[in-house]
Amino acid sequence: VKITHPSLYHSQWEEISVMDERNTPMRTYQVCSVMEANQNNWLRTRHISREGAQRVYIEIKFTLRDCNSLPGVSGTCKETFNMYYYESNNANLWFIKESQYVKIDTIAADESFTQVDVGDRVLKLNTEVRDISNLSKKGFYLAFQDLGACIALVSVRVFYKKCPLTVRNLAQFPDTITGGETALVEVHGVCVNASEEFEPPKMYCSADGGWLVPIGRCVCKPGFEENKDICQPCRPGTYKASATDAYCTKCPPHSSSPHEQAMECICEKGFYRAETDPRSMACTRPPSAPENPISSVNETCVTLEWSPPRDTGGRGDITYSLHCRKCSGEGKKCAPCGSSVHFVPRQFGLSSASVLITDLQPDSNYTFTIESQNGVSDLSPTLRGTVVINVTTSQTGENQVSHVVLKERRSKDSVTLAWQGPERPNGAIVEYEVIYYEKNQREQNYTVLKTRSNMMTVDGLKPGTTYVFRVRARTDGGYGTYGGEIELETSHEGKKKIVENATTHFCFRHCGYIKAKQDPDEEKMQFQHGRGSRTYIHPHTYEDPNQAVRDFAKEIDASNIRIERVIGAGEFGEVCSGRLRVQGKREIYVAIKSLKAGYSDKQRRDFLSEASIMGQFDHPNIIRLEGVVTKCKPVMIITEFMENGSLDTFLKKHDGQFTVIQLVGMLRGVASGMKYLSDMSYVHRDLAARNILVNSNLVCKVSDFGLSRVLEDDPEAAYTTRGGKIPIRWTAPEAIAYRKFTSASDVWSYGIVMWEVISYGERPYWEMSNQDVIKAIDEGYRLPAPMDCPVVLHQLMLDCWEKGRSDRPKFGQIVTILDKLIRNPASLRELANSSAWSDPPTPEFSVSTVDDWLDTIKMGQYKENFSSAGYVSLDSILYISMGVTLAGHQKKILSSVQSLQTQGTHVQV
Numbered sequence: 001v002k003i004t005h006p007s008l009y010h011s012q013w014e015e016i017s018v019m020d021e022r023n024t025p026m027r028t029y030q031v032c033s034v035m036e037a038n039q040n041n042w043l044r045t046r047h048i049s050r051e052g053a054q055r056v057y058i059e060i061k062f063t064l065r066d067c068n069s070l071p072g073v074s075g076t077c078k079e080t081f082n083m084y085y086y087e088s089n090n091a092n093l094w095f096i097k098e099s100q101y102v103k104i105d106t107i108a109a110d111e112s113f114t115q116v117d118v119g120d121r122v123l124k125l126n127t128e129v130r131d132i133s134n135l136s137k138k139g140f141y142l143a144f145q146d147l148g149a150c151i152a153l154v155s156v157r158v159f160y161k162k163c164p165l166t167v168r169n170l171a172q173f174p175d176t177i178t179g180g181e182t183a184l185v186e187v188h189g190v191c192v193n194a195s196e197e198f199e200p201p202k203m204y205c206s207a208d209g210g211w212l213v214p215i216g217r218c219v220c221k222p223g224f225e226e227n228k229d230i231c232q233p234c235r236p237g238t239y240k241a242s243a244t245d246a247y248c249t250k251c252p253p254h255s256s257s258p259h260e261q262a263m264e265c266i267c268e269k270g271f272y273r274a275e276t277d278p279r280s281m282a283c284t285r286p287p288s289a290p291e292n293p294i295s296s297v298n299e300t301c302v303t304l305e306w307s308p309p310r311d312t313g314g315r316g317d318i319t320y321s322l323h324c325r326k327c328s329g330e331g332k333k334c335a336p337c338g339s340s341v342h343f344v345p346r347q348f349g350l351s352s353a354s355v356l357i358t359d360l361q362p363d364s365n366y367t368f369t370i371e372s373q374n375g376v377s378d379l380s381p382t383l384r385g386t387v388v389i390n391v392t393t394s395q396t397g398e399n400q401v402s403h404v405v406l407k408e409r410r411s412k413d414s415v416t417l418a419w420q421g422p423e424r425p426n427g428a429i430v431e432y433e434v435i436y437y438e439k440n441q442r443e444q445n446y447t448v449l450k451t452r453s454n455m456m457t458v459d460g461l462k463p464g465t466t467y468v469f470r471v472r473a474r475t476d477g478g479y480g481t482y483g484g485e486i487e488l489e490t491s492h493e494g495k496k497k498i499v500e501n502a503t504t505h506f507c508f509r510h511c512g513y514i515k516a517k518q519d520p521d522e523e524k525m526q527f528q529h530g531r532g533s534r535t536y537i538h539p540h541t542y543e544d545p546n547q548a549v550r551d552f553a554k555e556i557d558a559s560n561i562r563i564e565r566v567i568g569a570g571e572f573g574e575v576c577s578g579r580l581r582v583q584g585k586r587e588i589y590v591a592i593k594s595l596k597a598g599y600s601d602k603q604r605r606d607f608l609s610e611a612s613i614m615g616q617f618d619h620p621n622i623i624r625l626e627g628v629v630t631k632c633k634p635v636m637i638i639t640e641f642m643e644n645g646s647l648d649t650f651l652k653k654h655d656g657q658f659t660v661i662q663l664v665g666m667l668r669g670v671a672s673g674m675k676y677l678s679d680m681s682y683v684h685r686d687l688a689a690r691n692i693l694v695n696s697n698l699v700c701k702v703s704d705f706g707l708s709r710v711l712e713d714d715p716e717a718a719y720t721t722r723g724g725k726i727p728i729r730w731t732a733p734e735a736i737a738y739r740k741f742t743s744a745s746d747v748w749s750y751g752i753v754m755w756e757v758i759s760y761g762e763r764p765y766w767e768m769s770n771q772d773v774i775k776a777i778d779e780g781y782r783l784p785a786p787m788d789c790p791v792v793l794h795q796l797m798l799d800c801w802e803k804g805r806s807d808r809p810k811f812g813q814i815v816t817i818l819d820k821l822i823r824n825p826a827s828l829r830e831l832a833n834s835s836a837w838s839d840p841p842t843p844e845f846s847v848s849t850v851d852d853w854l855d856t857i858k859m860g861q862y863k864e865n866f867s868s869a870g871y872v873s874l875d876s877i878l879y880i881s882m883g884v885t886l887a888g889h890q891k892k893i894l895s896s897v898q899s900l901q902t903q904g905t906h907v908q909v
């Protein structure tokens with residue numbers, strides 16, 4: 001920064017050359033009018049362009065003389081000076097009034113010096129940095145006001161911070177000037193050479209000049225592959241067909257690429273690539289001929305079968321086509337068969353190596369040509385792959401079966417059928433074939449059974465189902481046509497059903513089962529005692545939701561409740577605090593949620609579902625249900641009162657006021673509550689700091705259990721493309737993508753809660769949009785460690801945010817890890833985003849758990865009181881005020897608490 005000549009202001013500042021430590025001359029501005037009163041000496045810079053930066057930093061280096069070392073100056077000598085700025089679009093102002101300047105700060109020296117003796121190196125150089133933000137004009141002037149100090153201004157450096165040009169995911173991001181105080185600047189990247197946008201690339205430039213959250217990417221165009229932030233051409237012999245393929249790959253068999261940048265390889269002569277073949281597939285050729293054709297004649301029908309060609313041409317899509325010629329007369333002259341002949345399943349494009357040909361003329365000669373084809377046959381100019389077979393049809397007879405009847409019903413799932421053989425068979429009967437299928441299901445599934453006699457028992461039928469049975473006979477000459485056909489409907493046990501059919505009348509009774517209705521009590525027992533541990537019962541399990549409320553929530557007489565004040569708004573009405581008189585006990589503080597007037601039946605059910613869920617839980621870190629009022633209006637849910645309200649608001653209010661150990665103590669509570677819920681197979685789906693409540697002892701409890709809560713209640717929940725509302729920032733990717741909500745997705749949310757807690761209620765992913773969050777997560781981005789976050793805690797968060805849900809820790813493991821950290825606070829010292837240890841050292845306790853501590857002070861009999869009140873970590877006992885009634889014991893506990901306090905933890909007892 002060039003500084004204007006001081007004479008302009010008639011001030012006492014002087015430009016002077018001095019020698020620095022290396023004896024090179026340097027220019028300084030000095031002033032030292034310490035003897036006279038009322039000094040006001042100004043020194044001003046020329047116009048400094050801001051170059052688009054909204055926030056600039058000013059680093060000044062100066063020396064300042066200690067007034068005490070100057071004799072006879074008391075009263076007039078000063079040890080500070082002022083720094084000002086003036087914003088202006090005019091770069092040529094030669095005069096600015098004093099009153100127009102905006103003060104940046106009063107600058108004092110960290111170290112003043114007593115002797116002006118540069119040769120002895122006693123000159124103490126001070127460095128101070130200040131910043132000015134929200135600049136908007138072209139530039140500004142800086143000014144230094146001296147009021148009677150002895151100063152040498154050695155350098156003034158003015159700078160702003162930029163996120164440096166960088167290439168990420170093949171997108172180039174330009175040098176970007178940082179934004180204001182906290183705002184992230186969204187920057188769009190430009191794809192590097194020979195690449196194209198796969199998803200619009202962007203990143204955020206943070207206030208301290210670092211790039212955050214890369215989203216989207218560019219990919220190398222076909223024929224190019226990625227190599228160290230650039231796209232380079234594929235080498236000969238390799239190719240890349242699609243931009244989304246990562247790398248060039250070797251040409252597949254029977255193909256080659258003689259030049260660079262190949263997008264596909266060229267097939268060798270005689271080999272082809274079908275239009276739909278992927279470029280990665282080998283080039284192929286038409287198949288050889290089918291082999292070993294055989295025929296079996298059945299009167300005027302022929303079945304042809306053959307073996308697939310020996311050479312498939314390298315493909316799996318072989319089909320067959322048939323050509324039929326009828327040959328007659330002495331000279332065996334052949335002509336096309338015409339449309340009277342039928343092929344089953346079809347004549348062309350057969351996928352299996354057999355076909356049934358019907359409606360041939362009896363006693364005639366036919367020639368069939370079977371041709372094999374595949375996906376490249378049409379591309380080849382040469383025909384390969386045909387085989388010829390000659391067939392002679394036989395005389396016909398009358399083989400039709402008639403009068404199929406139900407002979408006997410042996411048991412509930414079996415019937416015996418009987419029928420009459422053909423009246424005029426054209427040979428000896430070889431066997432009968434019975435086919436049956438469920439009515440209207442023939443295409444999917446039918447069963448064929450064979451017998452030599454004219455009677456058959458069919459077993460294994462389904463109840464309540466209509467079946468069709470058909471029978472035909474086979475002689476040496478082949479199968480006859482189907483004769484009798486009967487239709488039977490099996491019935492449920494106890495019911496008789498008469499089924500009519502073209503052939504016969506019969507009754508068919510079936511011992512099916514009726515899905516017996518379970519006694520809800522029986523079902524519940526099953527749930528609760530299954531596998532030895534208690535399991536959460538979904539209120540929907542109950543046919544009558546009111547029964548669930550009766551089973552799990554105590555009815556409270558409204559006259560025992562005193563409402564005192566409104567503390568919040570819930571989905572269904574207001575939330576109040578008040579007192580509840582419990583029979584035989586003292587009054588307790590409670591939160592009262594009431595259902596607003598004019599509710600629908602469904603709203604009442606949903607409202608009370610929270611009580612029937614909460615009432616199943618009993619844990620110090622789960623909000624406790626006291627009971628419900630359902631017998632009179634308004635309908636109410638009464639829970640324990642949590643003095644400090646929801647965790648997110650609480651943390652924002654107390655930003656920076658807790659020790660790491662205290663924060664870990666809170667997280668430990670949440671984890672312990674969640675372990676309990678996951679052990680009960682309850683999936684929360686909306687775990688977030690806003691849904692944790694904090695009591696006066698800093699104990700955190702999980703709340704918000706209603707059935708509709710994720711859908712309607714949470715303002716954070718956003719609609720997803722698949723419908724349904726999800727709090728995106730807190731939710732695991734698999735739950736967003738395909739609604740896979742599990743305890744493992746709750747663990748993901750828990751990781752976000754950890755981040756919220758350590759950052760004192762910062763919004764996860766700041767002001768990024770939900771869509772950007774989803775994309776960023778998918779691309780592997782994870783929230784960075786909050787300020788002053790111990791490495792171990794950030795690592796635990798990252799573990800909770802593993803993509804694979806089975807790779808995430810279980811809540812039980814999280815509790816164990818946090819307990820270890822609380823026991824060994826030294827492990828929390830290493831911070832994730834700073835190598836310097838900035839917090840005061842955390843005390844190391846000689847006891848490790850609340851139980852140990854109580855044992856140590858011989859107060860073990862109160863273990864129960866402590867744990868049931870939620871004092872689960874040593875940290876939380878520092879917030880004690882509880883039911884230890886013996887005065888001596890209270891004293892002993894409190895004095896021990898005080899000794900813990902003096903070891904360094906902040907306490908409010």
Ligand code: AMP
Nearest residue numbers: 568569570571575591640641642645646
């Ligand atoms: P909810 O409908 O459960 O989300 O409750 C709405 C608001 O009421 C919460 O955000 C809390 O601020 C407050 N609240 C709910 N339950 C309690 C409670 N047991 N103790 C204290 N405040 C509560």
